[in-house]
Amino acid sequence: MKKAFCLAMLATTLVLNCYAGKTQHDPPPGWLKKTTGIITFQLNKAAATYKPGLNPRSVNPNGTVRLAGLTDWTTGFFPGSLWYGYELTGDKNLAAEAKKFTLALDSVRHITNTHDVGFMLYCSYGNAYRITHDKNYLPALQDGAKHLAARFNPKIGVIRSWDFSWWHYPVIIDNMMNLEYLYWAAGEFKNPGYANIATTHAATTMKNHFRKDYSSYHVVDYDPETGKVIAKRTHQGVTDESAWARGQGWGLYGYTICYKNTKNLHFLAQAEHIAAFIMNHPRMPKDKIPVWDFDVHNATGVEEPAPRDASAAAVIASALLDLSTQVKDGKKYVDYAEDILKSLSSDAYLAGPGENQYFLLKHSVGAFLYNSEIDTPLDYADYYYLEALNRYLSIKKIDLKELSKS
Ligand code: GLY
Numbered sequence: 047m048k049k050a051f052c053l054a055m056l057a058t059t060l061v062l063n064c065y066a067g068k069t070q071h072d073p074p075p076g077w078l079k080k081t082t083g084i085i086t087f088q089l090n091k092a093a094a095t096y097k098p099g100l101n102p103r104s105v106n107p108n109g110t111v112r113l114a115g116l117t118d119w120t121t122g123f124f125p126g127s128l129w130y131g132y133e134l135t136g137d138k139n140l141a142a143e144a145k146k147f148t149l150a151l152d153s154v155r156h157i158t159n160t161h162d163v164g165f166m167l168y169c170s171y172g173n174a175y176r177i178t179h180d181k182n183y184l185p186a187l188q189d190g191a192k193h194l195a196a197r198f199n200p201k202i203g204v205i206r207s208w209d210f211s212w213w214h215y216p217v218i219i220d221n222m223m224n225l226e227y228l229y230w231a232a233g234e235f236k237n238p239g240y241a242n243i244a245t246t247h248a249a250t251t252m253k254n255h256f257r258k259d260y261s262s263y264h265v266v267d268y269d270p271e272t273g274k275v276i277a278k279r280t281h282q283g284v285t286d287e288s289a290w291a292r293g294q295g296w297g298l299y300g301y302t303i304c305y306k307n308t309k310n311l312h313f314l315a316q317a318e319h320i321a322a323f324i325m326n327h328p329r330m331p332k333d334k335i336p337v338w339d340f341d342v343h344n345a346t347g348v349e350e351p352a353p354r355d356a357s358a359a360a361v362i363a364s365a366l367l368d369l370s371t372q373v374k375d376g377k378k379y380v381d382y383a384e385d386i387l388k389s390l391s392s393d394a395y396l397a398g399p400g401e402n403q404y405f406l407l408k409h410s411v412g413a414f415l416y417n418s419e420i421d422t423p424l425d426y427a428d429y430y431y432l433e434a435l436n437r438y439l440s441i442k443k444i445d446l447k448e449l450s451k452s
Contacts (some may be wrong), residue, residue, distance in 0.1 A: 075388075077387075077388050077391045077392070078391070078435075078444075080391070080396075081391045081396065081435070082134065082135055083399075084396060084397070084398070084399055084406070085131055085134060085135060085406060085432070085435075086131070086135045086137050086140075087399045087400075088397065088399065088402075088404045088405070088406055089127065089128055089131040089137075089140055089143075089404075089406075090137070090139060090140065090143075091400070091404045092124070092403075092404035092405070093128060093139075093140070093143035093146075093147070094143075095404060096111075096113070096124070098146045098147045098149070098150030099115070099116060099147075099150035099151065100113045100114070100115060101113065101114045101118075101120075101121055101123070101124035101125070101147065101425065102114070102124055102403065102404070102405065102425060103118065103120050103124075103424070103425050104405075104410075104412065104419045104422045104423055104424050104425065105402070105403050105405070105422050105423050106422075109403075111403050112419075114425065116151065116153050116154060117154075117157065119160065119162035119165055119166065120165070120424075120425050120426055121151060121154065121166050121170075122151065122154070122165055122166040122167060122168070122169035122170035122171075123165070123169055123170075123425040123426045123428070123429040124147060124425050124429075125144055125147035125148040125150075125151065125169070125170035125173075125174070126169035126170050126172075126173050126429050127406075127425070127428050127429045127432050128140050128141075128143050128144035128147055129141075129144045129148075129170075129173035129174060129177055130173065130429070130432035130433055130435075130436055131144075131432060132144055132177070133177060133436055134432060134435055134436055134439070141177075141178075144173075144174065145174065145178075147170070148170045148171055148174045148183070151166065151167070151170050151171070151186075152186060154166045154167055154170075154186070154190065155167065155185070155186040155187075155189035155190050155193075156189070156193075157190075157193065158193045158196065158197075159209045160207070160208060160209065161194060161197060161205055161206070161207045161208070161218075161220075161221045161224050162224075163190050163193055163194050163224075164190070164194050164223065164224025164226075164227045164228075165223065165224065165426075166190075167186060167187060167190035167227070168187075168190075168224070168226065168227040168230070169429060171183045171186050171187050171190075172187060172227065172230065175187060184234070187227075187231065187234070188231070188235055190227070191227060191228060191231035191235065191237075191240060194224060194227060194228060195228060195231075195239070195240050195243050198243045198246075198247065199215070199270065199273075200246075201270075201273045202215060202250070202268045202270065202273040203246045203247065203249070203250035203273070204217045204221075204246075204247050204250045204251065204268065205217070205221055205224070205243065205247050207220070207221045207265075213265070213267050214267050214268065214269060214270055214276055215267060215268040215269065215270040216265050216266075216267050216268075217251065217255075217265070217266050217267075217268065218264055218265050218281065218293075219251070219255055219262045219263070219264055219293045219296050219297050219300075220292075220293065220296045221247070221251070222247075222248065222251060222296055222297055222299070222300020222301065222303075222304075223296050223299060223300055223303075225244040225247060225248060225300060225303055225304060225307075226303045226307075228240040228241065228243055228244040229241055229244050229303065229304075229307040232244075241307065241308075244304070244307070245304065245307075245308055245310070248300065248301065248304040248313060249312075251266075251300075252301075252312070252313075252316055254266045254275055254278075255278075255297070256297075256316075259323055260316070260319040260320050260322070260323045261289035261294060261323055261340070262289070262293055262294065262297045262320075263278040263279065263280065263286070264279065264280040264281050264282060264283050264290050264293050265278070265279045265280060265281050266278050266279075267279065281413075282412075282413045282414070282415070282416075283339050283341075284339040284341055284342045284344075284345040284346070284414070284415065285341065285344075285345050287341070288339050288340070288341035288342070288344070288345060289323075289327075289339065289340040289341055290338070290339050290340075291336040291337065291338055291339055291340060291355050291358035292338075292355060292357055292358040292361060294320060294323065294324050294340070294358070294362070295324075295358045295359075295361030295362040295365060296361065297320050298317060298320040298321055298324065298361075298362060298365040298366070298369070299361055299364065299365035299368070301313050301314075301316040301317035301320060302317045302365050302368045302369045302372065303368075304317075305317055305372055306368070306372060314372065314373070317365075317369055317372075318369070318373070321365075321366060321369060321379065324336075324362055325378075325382055327340055329341075329343070331354070333385075333389040333394070334359065334382065334385050334386045334389055335354045335355070335356055335358075335359040335386065335389050335390070335395065335409075336354065336355055336358050336359060336362075337351065337352040337353065337354055337355065338352060338353055338354070338355040338358070338411035338414050339352070339414070353409070353411050353414070353420055353421045354409050354410075354411075354421075355409075355410050355411045356390060356395050356407045356408065356409045356410045356424075356427045356431075357407075357410040357411070357424045357426055357427035357430065358410075359386050359389070359390060360386075360390060360407070360426075360427050360428075360429075360430035360431040360433075360434055361426075361430045362383075362386065363382075363383040363386040363387055363390070363430070363431075363434040364383075364430045364431075364433045364434035364437060366379040366380070366382055366383040366386075367379065367380060367383045367434055367437035367438055367441060368437060370383070370441065371441065380438075380441060383434060383438065384438065386434075387431075387434060387435065387438055390407060390431055394409075395407050395408055395409055396408075397423070402423050403423065405423030405424075405425070405427075405428055406423070406427075406428040406431060406432075407423055407424075407427045407428055407431055408421075408422075408423055409421055409422075410422060410423065410424040410427040412424060
């Protein structure tokens with residue numbers, strides 16, 4: 047294992063040396079050097095260890111791996127991480143593994159009972175098509191977009207998130223993430239109705255999900271007959287009125303996407319307000335990795351540190367980098383995201399080679415109050431970390447792949 051990691055590190059060092067010799071840009075920051083070697087090593091090991099269609103999701107308290115099957119909302123993240131890993135490092139084996147793990151999800155295209163079909167297909171097949179332009183990935187994406195759009199109720203003006211449990215017509219802030227899929231599908235499949243659905247969902251959500259300080263509720267439950275709001279609740283936050291950390295990230299990411307696709311300035315303002323809420327939050331720790339809910343101390347009355355959520359930090363970093371490209375002065379967003387990425391790439395969060403069941407990041411929280419996935423690696427923390435790193439490299443004009451070829 048040590049030998050394999052040394053080889054990965056040697057390749058990375060060669061890439062970085064080429065970079066330093068052949069470009070006028072600043073050399074890549076030191077924290078990136080170790081990171082790229084670890085990513086190559088961990089993703090290759092994970093791909094060799096797990097079976098396509100049963101993807102690594104998190105680590106159970108007893109150390110075993112929780113796997114994501116074909117109906118698990120997180121099932122698209124591991125294939126997506128392999129695609130991002132390939133994009134980041136140029137490692138061809140990662141591309142071959144990404145293809146295998148993506149195609150194993152073919153049956154997901156038939157799922158109709160959740161908005162999560164967006165995460166499941168767009169992160170896997172969506173990245174596969176974006177990177178390879180292989181049209182064989184399109185039929186699954188076409189079916190998934192149709193099923194996601196079919197969950198939209200024009201009377202209420204939102205896509206229904208879940209079909210389970212006691213809710214009447216639940217819409218979660220996470221649902222904002224799947225609008226990117228619909229905007230893309232509107233263009234790819236020449237169906238402007240998909241973009242209208244996405245824009246209407248975003249406008250209704252802006253009206254009903256947000257508080258005066260631009261923090262968001264997790265779940266808004268609507269009356270399917272009248273379209274009126276029945277209740278504003280939480281599912282994964284500490285209380286109905288709290289700011290669940292990952293939810294704030296989902297909202298920030300979602301409104302940035304909506305602005306990029308519509309150029310509607312209300313969406314840009316919303317994204318910037320959410321960014322300000324997060325970045326100026328008095329409870330944001332110095333390393334900029336939030337605890338799992340910004341209001342956990344209010345609910346418990348306990349000041350001792352609550353578990354951090356690296357997945358929320360990764361989503362926030364990726365969203366801020368995207369937002370930085372949409373505004374005149376995006377530097378404050380790049381700087382903040384860079385701080386997050388530095389923290390996530392430090393030994394405190396990034397696993398060493400061979401550790402962490404081959405996940406990249408440690409210390410995320412899935413659903414604290416359900417005693418589920420507390421202080422564990424999570425497949426979506428890794429996915430958004432890799433996405434953020436790719437965005438960072440693109441903004442900083444660092445292309446490790448090209449330089450390694452030259
Ligand atoms: N979409 C579910 C979660 O963020 O945990």
